[in-house]
Amino acid sequence: MAKRCMINREIKRAKMVEKYAAKRAELKKQMINSSLSMEEREVAAKKFHALPRNSSAVRMRNRCEITGRPHGYYRKFGLSRNKLREHAMNGDIPGLVMASW
Template sequence: MAKVSMINREHKRLKEVKRQADKRDQLKKIIADPKSSDEAKREAVVKLNKLPRNGSPIRLRNRCALTGRPHGYYRKFGLGRNKLREAAMRGDVPGLVKASW
């Protein structure tokens, strides 16, 4: 089980990313647009740099929904490998069965 503070930090970052998404997208469009002037691009870069760092989606870490474990995470299920195995053994994950050959 991950520390509760780490899990809470990730939730806080997720909220910030959702809140800042529109602003970041607009500024990045200005920067990437070849038609915009150099001054507008510089201004957009400065504004983008002034936004909170935790608003960047790159700072998010995938964690198990049950334990908060950061490693051994399966995106398709949103669970860590240990909890995914337990859920599969209980039959909670449809279509997922233990391999046997």
């Protein structure tokens, strides 16, 4: 199980990404827009860089919903490989069958 503080940090980042998403997108459009003057684009860039770092979506880390494990994460299920295997063996995940031969 991951440290509780690490899991809470990811939750905090997710909230911050959601909060600043529209503002970040608008500032990015202004920075790229060639019809604006160079000074206006520089002002937009300064505002963009003044935003919190954790408001960027690339800083988020996928974690297992049950354990918080960051590695061995399957996006389709939202679980780490260990918990996915346990749930597959118990038959908790519909349509998922463990291979045997």
